[in-house]
Amino acid sequence: MKILTGAQIHELDNYTIEHEPIASIDLMERAARAIMLAITQQWSQSTPIVVFAGPGNNGGDALAVARMLTEKGYIVDTYLFNIHSSLSEDCEKNRDRLVNGGLVHKFTEITTDFDPPKLTPKTLVIDGLFGSGLNKPLTGGFASLVKYINQSPSFVVSIDMPSGLLTENNSFDQGSNIVRADLTLTLHMKKLAMLFADTQKYLGKVEVLDIRLSKEYIESIPTKFNIIEESYIKDNLRSRDDFANKGMMGHALIIAGTYGMAGAAALATRACLRSGVGKVTALTPRPNYNIMQVAVPEAVLMLDREDYYSEAVATDDFDAVGIGPGLGRQEGSALALMSQLQQTTCPIVLDADALNMLGSHGTWINQLPDNVIMTPHPREFDRIASTCCHSDSERLNVAREMAESLRAYILLKGHRSALCLPSGDVIFNTTGNSGMATAGSGDVLTGIITALLARGYSRKNACIVGMYLHGLAGDIAAEKMGKESLIASDIIDALPEAFKRLAQ
Template identity: 35%
Template sequence: MKVFSKEQIYEGDKLTIERQQISSTDLMERAGSQIFNWMHLRMQGAQVPIHIFCGIGNNGGDGLVLARHLILDGYNVNTYIINCSDKRSKDFLVNYDRIKNVTKKWPVLLSCQEDFPEIDPNDIIVDAVFGIGLNRPIDDWVKRLFVHFKSSKAFILSVDIPSGLFPDKPVTDKDAVVWAGFTLSFASPKLVFFLPETAKYTVQWDVLNIGLDQEFLLNTETDIELIGKHEVLPNYMPRDTFSHKGMFGHTLVIGGSYGKIGAVTLASKSALSVGAGLVTSYVPKCGYIPLQTSLPEAMVITDSSEDIITSINFDITANSIAFGVGIGTDTKTGNAFKQFLKKNTAPLVIDADGLNLLAKNKDLLKLLPKSVSVLTPHPKELERLIGSWTDDFDKLNKVKAFSKEHNVVVVIKGAHTISVMGDKLFINTTGNPGLATAGSGDVLTGIIAGLIAQGYNALVAAIFGVYLHGKSADIAIEDYSYQSLNASYISDYLGQAFLDLFKPPEQPNEQAEDQSKTE
């Protein structure tokens, strides 16, 4: 799914109005009507008090359209106008007149704290105060209103974006943003729904189709893409009946040190489980017996040292190499890494202490194979590579600059893992808190390396690998829960993650079907 920028959304609105020969008021009617349809499908006429707070711009106009439809359908509606400026948008004024024509209970004008209505925890608040066009700090009394929303403990539904949240800037005052339980976003979700510092302002979200121009939606290139099943499925490489293991590549996993051989085992197992034809593990001598006994499918090469990697010499042809899991940062290991990079041309996936070794000697970054290297840092490892950041937007800008400078894919691990290549961001939608466990990053490293070995390019392998990693965990928690999900289970469930790619979508219930026919 494309994630459109604020500017692109405005352009889409403009083109829709021109090409479909409708007015901006008509487009607003569509938007408000779709919110009504969404609510009506779920409420079915329930007489829960609904408090709709409308700004005086187009977001407020959407709220007025919604209020009118709810009133006409017999819902218990209270409508308020947030009088924060003397300026009103044209379409707001049109819909302000329209709502006055359907009810004697006109919208209440709010302009100070004394005006705030009482809201019961069982009520519903609809936040239609500010949309994506907010470009200034909000007034103090409006901020107090938002605090009033939160303290009421009522369910909050935001229109397009939680008011006070900027689509392209960080939050500087958490009390100046609505904390929504659900957000109904037009055309596409917003980037801020997926960033650590701003995702908390909406618990859930959904995208409403308001009939924007199809040519615009299909042909407009975006710098951000949301990755789900439909996005990864076209990249899947099916297997021929007469295929053999030599056709699916050879992954070499280099890592491990005394007490950390498990990391290599996890990475090697996941490379096999994701479909690599052959996997060889390169470890210190202390890892030989553990690997040969716990993972008989993998081959093993050992370093001359008992406890750490001190030199990297092998006579196999690897189609991908995973480096760094459990390897440590000993000086001898760092020197071995440097010598290895000088002669290596195979695609690389670098994780854990491999990243820390790069951070300690950033000249090594120049030796990474261009366009075929994938770096998979967790937040602290990322900070060592790119330096500290002031906010999530600053972090993304620094990662994009780093990716462009070194021509590498960077996988920013987190609740919504983001794969970055140049200016492009690919936001993953699978995964859950069960992945916050030792070894899950080692599994991801092996998955990506295993996909590269099969012929997936580095960026696709990162995007697809992150998706499968998260999907495996999503399936596994049905059996193990968040708390009991071990990293090895993720590899065990990769097969089910692959099978899930080809499951047909669930059929909507009859009630939903009936509703869709009337829209």
């Protein structure tokens, strides 16, 4: 599923108008009707409603919604902000329709001073000031109005986007100048900013309203951003031949666990085994021997002579290598890591302390082999990028640039994990839940992706299928255990059910 930029959404509207064909005012009417229906399904006619409309087409949507709600018997007070005496053509038409309809309870067009209405806990506020067309942060009087809305006790519904929130990059926005909606009724598709963790406090619950924009245009236009669809995962799952043997199913190497961190090694290894690989060898320090033998009896153990990962090993017999969970940050491990990367020719997954060691050694990140896979959480990514990103959108842009320049796959972990490809494209995951915010969850992901690589998946599909499976297993575990009690091993235990669901 494609994610369009604000500019592309504007082009989509215009294309629909030209090729459906439909007049722009009638397309606005269609959008307003969808919004009105969503509101009337949740609030009764006894709810007092205040509509704030801006001078552009988002304001036109809001005015049309106000008219339709009035026709349904709702008491609606409408405020149109026309500070510069310049309304969009369709906004002006909807102003006239609202006023000339004769049913309006209260309509105020603000051109200079604004006397704000009293907003109570019973009031429903409809924010139609600015939608996806906004291209700069709000300032001045509109910023003051946003703060007034935010400090009120009213329930706030934003049309398309909370006013002040940009569709892509919000790195330089003043958070206090963005409407904090309780519900966002977005038109036709989610916008990029809706997928970031740091914007959720502005969006509230998001409902996507289908307003029948051109499918032809959406299918034809190129975009750098996409959301995984389950059909893609099902189409790209590799089937297991009935006559397969373990030698045909891949051999993975997991390099993990310093002394005292055997759990990370066990989790990554168990997840790898549960993801369909034929054989797993775990390289871990000698003190972890007894723990690993008990925790993962199916794995072959390769023991480091030190209490930490100290020496690179030959990888000719392996089909994929996962490095990093619980590895520690000793300097000897860092040197062993770089030696390992230089001599390994099969696909590599770098996670956790492998990334931290790269981050603490400056230019080492530029010496990585092509097509390496990295799975950082936000802080780990900031370390390897040698920067402090101020927003999730900024971090994604930096990750995209890094993936292109290093010819690497960077999987930014989060509730909506984002896979940045060497091409500069980004693929967002749709599975997973907050219960997976627990120690060891990332180690499980490393094991899953390493197994899929060893099975013969391409690097791209190993990452896509891997993060989807990881999140789906987490969702299944949350169904059984609840989010609060979910631990990393629950995700591993749910992997069989996740595979079964996708195979149906």
